Amino acid sequence: MILRLSTAFFQTLREAPADAEATSHRLMLRAGLIRQVAGGLYTYLPLGWRIIQKIEAIVREEMDRSGAQEILAPILQPAQLWEETGRIRAYGPELMRLEDRHGRAFVLGPTHEELFTDLVRGVIRSYRQLPITLYQIQDKFRDERRPRFGLLRGREFIMKDAYSFDCDEEGMAASYEAMYQAYVRIFARLGLDTRAVEAQQGAIGGTGGSHEFMAIAPIGEDEIVYCDACDYAANVEKAQGVPSPLPAASSRAETVGQVSLPGVIETGAQAEALGVDRAYVLKTLLYEADGQPIAAILRGDHTLNEAKLAAALGVAEVTPLSEERVRKLLPKATHGYIGPLGLSEQGVGLFVEPDVMALPYAICGSNEEGFLRCGLRPHQAFADARILDLKEVYAGDPCPSCGAPLAAAHGIEVGQVFKLGTKYSAPMGAVYLDEAGQQRPLYMGCYGIGVSRIAAAVVEQSHDEDGIVWPMAVAPAHVHVVIVDMQNEEQRVMGEHLAETLSASGYEVIIDDRQEHAGVKFKDADLLGIPLRMTVGRKAGEGIVELSRRRDRKTVELKVEEIVGIVARLFGENS
């Protein structure tokens, strides 16, 4: 393959558009790989599309190797399928909905569990046909509340999604393991620094367990904690809290009664004013889950993790209770003085963090402006409440599996695998007959990889001040031949010859045959980040070209005849 820049649909930008913030977004725009169409929507230009295809090829190879079979389903799906599982409501506002001319409801698939389950239930009859794993690589739609960071969070994006179907839990676990291993191979081949972490099941659901594959990068929107002493690693949305030590209390917290503390709203300030440890001042957070008011109760020194609360309740998300509803519920309370007492009588579900139950007594809001209540006995007050691990886990907290301090990092979620169990097969009636002739629901798993996001994640992990540094595996080409002076016949001929030779040997070549100054060509080459650059310049007459490696700028002069051998060697090193 030879791509000529003189005729390519290709343009670099000297300056990135002012509203591009993320490094990968800026560099991909500047390098002429993508163009924005609207918020969260991008067109992949020829070189950008090559990158996507490289990623897809690796994903496809490893999927096929694992035994999965590729299909292609429609993006547009009848909403009715989503009614069957109830996800039409549960998925929330991120689901793109639309109607056809007859007023029939459709959705643009953000994921395809229903579609694939529907497909398989129409085909699979017997355990003899199982197990089976199907996948596709296709556009997905999510009506993001805030698309951002270029390809990292778009409204339309490319995803590989796979679904496994097994007879039972053990089969499902084996399919899951096979996919997990395929993912490990995929991210290794892509050259991404990735870490698998325990994850929340979220809107996809299921109960069997889930792992996310996180590309480590500061811009990552997910926070993970991991243990260097053992192999524990989890998204903070999932990270298990361990009991915190009990700080020394004061009699102030123990003595039953009201205390007036007007204008002190925050638990830290309240604790200080009362001379007690902050742990003893409870925070009562009012939320709404599926329209129902609920209260989360934590120690003052702890932070609520909303994702844990939502997961425990089995809803997609929880939102803070609106001010109007709070006023209706607790007319006399204001900001800072909300407490748990009397809430359950009003139908508010109470969810209490275990560390709260460990407190012998505590201080909480009185539900009346300006007053706190002291001497609350959690084990009595919350006798009927649900006890839930709700607190945020931070770097330095003890590892739940070995106790060593946890480390934290930001990650870009590039893949996730789920054990779904019968979450979709049961409501949708996807069943098979076992050896005994018994009808049983299929056990499913689902497995996603964010193909377009990976391109951006690679750039986030691999760039310098001059531009992108593509790993060989996903680079839009292997070698970038720069003809320094197009007026010079010798250089032109040699450049063309080189490109032909390399291409004939199976390498993908970009040749810069534009009528541009050397400086422009070098700058563009750096920006574009092809792993190997071959410069045909003033020594062309002596049969010498210059080979330089983008990654470390290491440069050597070579005789033309040596080129193919050297490239082969460097290619083997996965430059």
Next chain:
RNA sequence: CGGAAUGUGGCGCAGAUGGUAGCGCGCACGGUUCGGGACCGUGAGGCCCCGGGUUCAAGUCCCGGCAUUCCGACCA
């Protein structure tokens, strides 16, 4: 969804008190250059986001939309 900022040639920006739009880069043509974003000259290119309004006159002031971006959406 809440808050904020910004919308002026392809990109980056400037356009005090309202007076009919400019700079740099890019683009086209000519010439000189030719190994790290060259130089000189000439030129093309703008519904100033959209819709109302005020005014003799609106890029500029007022109202309403739309779009893009950023921050937030744990201390109730």
